[in-house]
């Protein structure tokens with residue numbers, strides 16, 4: 001019964017994406033305007049989400065072997081070279097950009113250029129490590145003015161970028177990348193995860209001394225709140241650090257945040273932007289549901305505990321029934337995604353929502369190209 005449901009959703013995705021991809025050639029989408037994908041190629045090539053479309057194409061290629069997907073994924077990957085040559089545009093999101101593009105490509109056919117790109121990105125990511133505070137610096141100053149004011153900032157999202165470092169260590173038989181990833185993960189475990197299992201979003205450290213200064217609400221509602229996508233990054237990210245290191249403390253942390261997340265899932269199964277947002281305005285974020293589902297499935301894979309698979313299915317079924325747009329003339333899949341609580345716009349489509357929904361369904365179908 002459950003597998004029949006998964007198979008049905010899988011087939012619907014394949015049918016829709018075959019049409020969407022054909023009419024989206026040459027683009028790197030982030031969102032849709034009136035149902036049509038926008039394009040972040042060109043001026044916005046350094047935008048942090050520019051690897052997810054490539055990742056979707058690789059997952060589709062892996063499942064179907066339709067060459068068009070591969071050609072389009074390679075085009076996305078090549079366009080990112082402009083980012084690789086732009087220091088200001090290189091931040092902690094190298095994992096999100098080069099794992100679903102270059103590492104995916106390398107895993108599919110051993111492409112040497114892809115390996116080279118991913119290793120350059122890994123070197124840059126490792127270079128963001130602050131050895132005194134033992135954290136990876138998240139962003140560069142938005143305006144390019146390097147006055148050091150962003151040098152002490154670390155964010156929970158970075159847990160998802162660590163697999164690029166684990167990959168580089170294996171590829172080069174060099175433990176440094178993995179050591180950096182583990183030190184960052186330990187810092188995150190100790191400083192981001194609260195007693196109740198929720199995660200902070202942003203922490204400001206003193207970049208010179210490594211001292212913890214304060215946390216801020218970031219993309220969630222406020223200081224002390226619980227931004228749901230951040231919880232999801234923590235769940236999946238710590239579970240992945242367990243996969244790559246075998247260290248139980250990372251799995252325990254993933255489970256702690258997962259248990260907290262599960263205890264907060266509303267009756268509707270629809271995920272808010274922040275579990276501690278006010279009743280009004282109450283915004284939704286479908287991306288948090290899709291990412292958390294992938295994290296729950298990763299934990300279930302390692303522990304065999306049914307409750308995590310059940311939680312993933314609850315979220316995915318809710319998304320499939322209520323938040324997937326199955327109209328093949330509309331480019332996006334997920335609806336009601338939100339980047340940040342205090343942004344002007346809420347509840348639109350975002351490409352990584354589509355990516356993680358597809359990845360979760362691919363996991364359940366045993367069709368996934370594992371790229372993290």
Ligand code: GLY
Nearest residue numbers: 048157219229339
């Ligand atoms: N990593 C940025 C975000 O999740 O919005």
